[in-house]
Amino acid sequence: MQEYLGNTEEEKDSAKLERLQKVLAKARQETGKLEDAILLSQAQIEAKSDSLQSLEEQLLKLRTSEFELSEVQEELQAYQKRFRVAFINEVRGRVFEEFPLRSGRTLEQAEAKRSYPDGILFQHSQGIEKVSFQELSPIWHEAFKFSQDKALDYLEASRKNQQAAEAEAMKFRAERDKQLQEDFRKTQAEMDALNRKRALAKIEALRVRVRQLRREANQAEYDHWWARYRGRSSSWNGIAQQKHREADQIEMEIQRLRSQL
Secondary structure, eight states: OHHHHHHHHHHHHHHHHHHHHHHHHHHHHHHHHHHHHHHHHHHHHHHHHHHHHHHHHHHHHHHHHHHHHHHHHHHHHHHHHHHHHHHHHHHTTOOEEEEEOTTSOEEEEEEEEEEETTEEEEEETTEEEEEEGGGSOHHHHHHTTOOHHHHHHHHHHHHHHHHHHHHHHHHHHHHHHHHHHHHHHHHHHHHHHHHHHHHHHHHHHHHHHHHHHHHHHHHHHHHHHHHHHTTOOOOHHHHHHHHHHHHHHHHHHHHHHHHTO
16 A cells, blocks of 8 residues: 555656656747847847947938038038129129120120119110020029029019009009090080070170161161151161161071070
C-alpha cells in the first residue's frame, strides 16, 4: 500500500516536472522572440537615427542655402534698384535722335515724358504718343518694372473709367438737353404770350384806326352831300371812298392777325 502511494507521488512529481519543463521551453521560446524583436527594433532605431541625422544635415544645408539665397536676393534687389535709378536718370531729359522700336518703326528726336503701367509717353518729331512696353526693349521693362498683369489691370481700370466718364457725359448731355428743351419751351411760351399781347394791341389800334377812318369817310360823304345840296362842286366823295378803301384794307389785316392767334 505504501509502495503504491510512493509510486503515485513520483508519477505526480514527474508529471509536474514535465509540465514545468514545457512551460520553461515555451518561456525560452517567447524570450527568444522578444530578444529578436528587441534586436530588430534596435536596428530600426539605429537606421532611423542615421536617417534623422541625415535629414538634420540636409536641413542644415537647406537653411544655409536659404540664407545664402536670401543674401543673393538682397544683393540682386539692391543691384536692380541701383540699375533702375541709374537708367531713369540717364534717359530723363535725354533726346534720342533715333529711337528704334521692336516693330521696326523709328521715332526721331524722341524724349520720354512719363511712364504708365502699360507703356511710356514719348514726345518726338511727329507729336506725342504712348509706346507700349511690347514695343520697347527688355532693358526698359527692367528699368520701369513692367508687369503684364499690372498692364492688363491698368488697361481694364482705364476702360472702366472711360465707360464711367462716357456714361456720366451722356447723363450730363441728356440733362442739359432736357433743360435746354424746357428753357426753350418756356421761352417760346413767353414769346408766344408776348406776340399775342402785341398782336392784340395792334388789332385794337387798327380797330381804332378803322373807326376813325369810317368817321372821316362819313364826314366826307356828308360834306359832299352838303356841297351838292348848296350847288357847289366837291371832291369829298373821292376822299370818302379813299377812306373806306383804307378802312377795308385795315379790316383785312385785322382778320389776318386774328387768324394767327
